[in-house]
Amino acid sequence: xxxxxxxxxxxxxxxxxxxxxxxxxxxxHYDAEMARCGLKTTQYxxxxxxxxxxxxxxxDLAAAMTMDASTLTRNLxxxxxxxxxxxxxxxxxxxxxxxxxxxxxxKRAEAQRRWKVAQLALNDTLGVERVAALHAxxxxxxxxxxxxxxxxxxxxx
Numbered sequence: 001x002x003x004x005x006x007x008x009x010x011x012x013x014x015x016x017x018x019x020x021x022x023x024x025x026x027x028x029h030y031d032a033e034m035a036r037c038g039l040k041t042t043q044y045x046x047x048x049x050x051x052x053x054x055x056x057x058x059x060d061l062a063a064a065m066t067m068d069a070s071t072l073t074r075n076l077x078x079x080x081x082x083x084x085x086x087x088x089x090x091x092x093x094x095x096x097x098x099x100x101x102x103x104x105x106x107k108r109a110e111a112q113r114r115w116k117v118a119q120l121a122l123n124d125t126l127g128v129e130r131v132a133a134l135h136a137x138x139x140x141x142x143x144x145x146x147x148x149x150x151x152x153x154x155x156x157x
Contacts, residue, residue, distance in 0.1 A: 037110045047079065058098055061098055082107075
């Protein structure tokens with residue numbers, strides 16, 4: 001006679017709170033390493049996006065990074081002031097393009113090395129298997145939580 005599997009136990013606690021707690025700890029870990037090269041993690045991400053996508057219109061960059069235009073403008077300002085990113089005139093008089101400078105490429109390369117140090121340290125602390133499992137779980141959850149397309153939206157722009 002085969003015994004039926006018991007019903008799974010319900011998760012205890014608030015998933016949102018637990019995820020936010022984990023994100024704060026992970027962010028502190030990466031922030032500490034990024035500070036060694038004078039950047040915040042958000043600035044490293046922005047430099048990486050501009051390197052990959054630029055020259056790019058600010059609105060398109062904000063959309064690619066899923067942030068609003070005012071947040072992007074606020075986050076770009078220190079990078080422009082440091083000379084790592086530049087805003088130039090676009091193809092017409094009303095548009096502008098964001099691009100990374102040579103100094104920005106060098107800063108991004110330095111930050112990438114620090115990022116790798118942070119990732120390897122996290123792998124050592126948590127264990128590579130746990131990090132890989134976490135990535136898989138997060139990818140699955142993100143796919144399940146991906147907003148459904150609006151009726152009649154075929155994805156064309």
